[in-house]
Amino acid sequence: MTRLTRTIAVAALATALAVVSGCSGSNESDGSGSDGSLEKVTYLTSFGNFGRDSYAWVAKDKGFFEEAGFDVDIKAGNGTGDNIKTVVGGQAEFTPIDLTGGLLQMGNGQAKDFVAVAGIQQRTMAAIITLEGNGITTPKDLEGKKLADTPGSVVRNLFPTYAKLAGVDASKVEWVNGQAQTLIGTLAGGQVQGIGQFVVGKPTVEGVAKKTAVVLPYSDIMTDLYGNVLITSTKLANEEPDKVRRFTQALLKGLEYSIAHPQEAGEILHKNVSTAQAAPAAAELELMGAYVRSAGSGAAVGTLDSERIARSIAILQGAGAIPPGLTPEQIINFDLAPKS
The missing domain is CATH 3.40.190.10 (Periplasmic binding protein-like II)
Structure with missing residues (x-):
């Protein structure tokens, strides 16, 4: 092999290695490690x-x-x-x-x-969900009722603002603590008259309670x-x-x-x-x-x-x-x- 031929071969090999190296580094943009790990x-x-x-x-x-x-x-x-x-x-x-x-x-x-x-x-999906027969069809009907939710939920923490804007006396509404996975059962069992939920929870509530759910969306009062x-x-x-x-x-x-x-x-x-x-x-x-x-x-x-x-x-x-x-x-x- 002549010196010129060897030089061309080395240059070609270097170029090929550079291309391979560039391809192997492409995983960096998707966050995976050099070994392909996630x-x-x-x-x-x-x-x-x-x-x-x-x-x-x-x-x-x-x-x-x-x-x-x-x-x-x-x-x-x-x-x-x-x-x-x-x-x-x-x-x-x-x-x-x-x-x-x-x-x-x-x-x-x-x-x-x-x-x-x-x-x-x-838009906010925060809401209070109750069941037909619990005497709640408007926000004002919440007065004198017992509601359940987790202590840190937005429905519960936003309730004083919702109540004020909806003309509800929040001091006349009792809140008790509940857990995410047991709230619907608490409502279905009659321990409370309403629960904090998202509006999309209506089908799930009805599936568990076997009754028609009534939804009071917070977005009716607070549209932004x-x-x-x-x-x-x-x-x-x-x-x-x-x-x-x-x-x-x-x-x-x-x-x-x-x-x-x-x-x-x-x-x-x-x-x-x-x-x-x-x-x-x-x-x-x-x-x-x-x-x-x-x-x-x-x-x-x-x-x-x-x-x-x-x-x-x-x-x-x-x-x-x-x-x-x-x-x-x-x-x-x-x-x-x-x-x-």
Whole structure:
């Protein structure tokens, strides 16, 4: 082999190695390790394992998380207050919480060091659900009744504001503590006359109680409030923004798929959580579709609007639920949130 031939061969080999090296580094963008391993992440559902939270299981089952470089451990959440503590404490990286509940927690100094990075529902789904025969058809009928919910839930924490705006004397309503998985049974068994729930819980309540459910949506009184938002710790958002973006995109992909295929999503939830029934889960997702998509605005799924959040803050401040001073930028990381 001549010197020129050897030189050409070496150059060709170097070029080939560079191409291979470049290809082998492509996994870095999806978060997987150099050996193809997936990054472990813990995710909390918003509240138990109902149809409204099945989109996380769908993102896992359909491979959306894996495509983004994650091995996700999905655990049942227990409402806004507890979920914030778990994420801030480092026991989980991501969870949905009700944005209004987060505003109340942050505005009153009960929680900090977390930020929202995507919207799940464009309107609040917070509600009180009762059963026909309990004498509750309007907010005023709640006076003199016993209601149950978890202590940290947004329905319970927002109730004084809801009551004030709806003309209800909150001091005449008794609240007792309950757990996410037992609330519906408590209502069905007659221990309480109403429970804190999301509006999409109506099919599940009716399936357990075998009675017609009556729903009092908070959105009838407070129209500007968002529903659930995806949160993470401020530390993770600041230190690993690419990780947050990749996880958010994968989760929202699961959300969009679930809304478009509610029957399949219900079956996926049941496959992963045997106590969750597919049919009620699918019915919840069908109801939730109208809350996930921003009616008339054309905004992409997951977006958050600063002006709407400012109006939500103003509603809470006007009702005396939080003191002045809170701004949208304190609770939302608009750099990480999907753009409309």
